Amino acid sequence: MEAVAVCRRATEDDIEILADLIAGYAEKGIMLPRSRETLKRQIDTFVVAEVGDDVVGCGSLTRLGADLVEIRSLGISEGYKGMGIGSKLVDQLIIEAKEQHIPKIMALTYEVHFFEKNGFTVVNKEIFPEKVWTDCVNCPKQHACDEIAVLKMLN
Ligand SMILES: CC(C)(COP(=O)(O)OP(=O)(O)OC[C@H]1O[C@@H](n2cnc3c(N)ncnc32)[C@H](O)[C@@H]1OP(=O)(O)O)[C@@H](O)C(=O)NCCC(=O)NCCS
Numbered sequence: 771m772e773a774v775a776v777c778r779r780a781t782e783d784d785i786e787i788l789a790d791l792i793a794g795y796a797e798k799g800i801m802l803p804r805s806r807e808t809l810k811r812q813i814d815t816f817v818v819a820e821v822g823d824d825v826v827g828c829g830s831l832t833r834l835g836a837d838l839v840e841i842r843s844l845g846i847s848e849g850y851k852g853m854g855i856g857s858k859l860v861d862q863l864i865i866e867a868k869e870q871h872i873p874k875i876m877a878l879t880y881e882v883h884f885f886e887k888n889g890f891t892v893v894n895k896e897i898f899p900e901k902v903w904t905d906c907v908n909c910p911k912q913h914a915c916d917e918i919a920v921l922k923m924l925n
Contacts, residue, residue, distance in 0.1 A: 780816035878917040895919035
């Protein structure tokens with residue numbers, strides 16, 4: 771089933787719903803937590819998906835270097851998964867990356883099939899040294915990271 775979702779840039783009005791959505795996945799260990807303060811500071815990096823008036827998904831882009839961005843905090847509300855909304859958010863994040871003239875977009879994920887469906891390829895995560903110096907240092911799984919790295923070239 772496809773839901774009619776509209777993707778747009780997030781605003782400060784979305785912070786509460788973003789915090790709840792991300793906290794739900796952070797509790798399950800599949801996303802890093804984001805405080806409201808961090809969300810406020812980084813709100814320009816977020817996109818959200820709306821169905822009607824409801825925000826049902828989000829995703830963000832983090833710059834990891836001159837030519838690389840990472841998709842982070844990509845999540846869809848329960849009840850709205852499998853409707854193409856996550857793919858639509860990835861498309862929107864790719865548009866944002868292209869607008870910034872960044873040629874490579876990556877993610878660390880357990881959802882390999884989803885990213886492959888969206889044109890990403892599994893790569894060795896050792897090729898991303900910049901990543902180590904950003905959020906990984908705060909991740910409880912730092913020394914036992916079992917996420918898979920996926921990459922898509924944008925040009
Ligand atoms: C992974 C996720 C973002 C995909 O968004 P989505 O809107 O459900 O995905 P789409 O409808 O665009 O694509 C469907 C694909 O998503 C994947 N998927 C993951 N969980 C799913 C679920 N509960 N229901 C349906 N599809 C799911 C499957 O690979 C599916 O492909 P298939 O139909 O060939 O089996 C979403 O399921 C989610 O929020 N998962 C939990 C958070 C997470 O793991 N985020 C990734 C962090 S990098």
